[in-house]
Amino acid sequence: MQQDKYSELLNKLENDELENISPGAELYQQLMAIYLYQNKLASAKLLWMRISNNLKENNKELAQLNLLNLALQHNKYSEFFKYIKYEWSESNKLIIDDLLFKQREELLNLTSSAYVSIYEHNLLQMTQMTPDELKSACLGWTREQDGEEHIWQPKIKEPTPSIASDDQLLKLTEFVSFLEN
Structure with missing residues (x-):
């Protein structure tokens, strides 16, 4: 299952981040992409906050991932789909493609029910x-x-199918009267 595959990779990346003194941009990119795929938006926001300003300023892909996170946090789907059209690195392309498919499916399901x-x-x-x-x-x-x-x-x-409140109340009344007798 795709979710399990990303969970193992996520654990590995989180351990790498803890063990390295100054992790590289690629590690942060993959972490952010997986957090977005798993809908862990708070974790992605906290990750962005702990990335050094030097990496944020010099890496466009990290900035683009943060824009995706902000769009998802504010439920701005059109912005999300606009920002995801980017030339992603090979290490993140598969995760981003899965994220795109997942978000489109979620939006279409939401639209079809609304x-x-x-x-x-x-x-x-x-x-x-x-x-x-x-x-x-x-x-x-x-x-x-x-x-x-x-x-x-x-x-x-x-x-x-849902049971009407009156039917539930009738069953409860019958059960209570059974217990009393």
């Missing part, structure tokens, strides 16, 4: 995807024409 329909241009702006990428990501959704606009309608999820 909206009955959404204009395509709004969805494209939020996800920062091309129309072809959006079509492949929204396979279960239906697409309709509204004049010149395209509207996406998410697949309706069946609500989980």
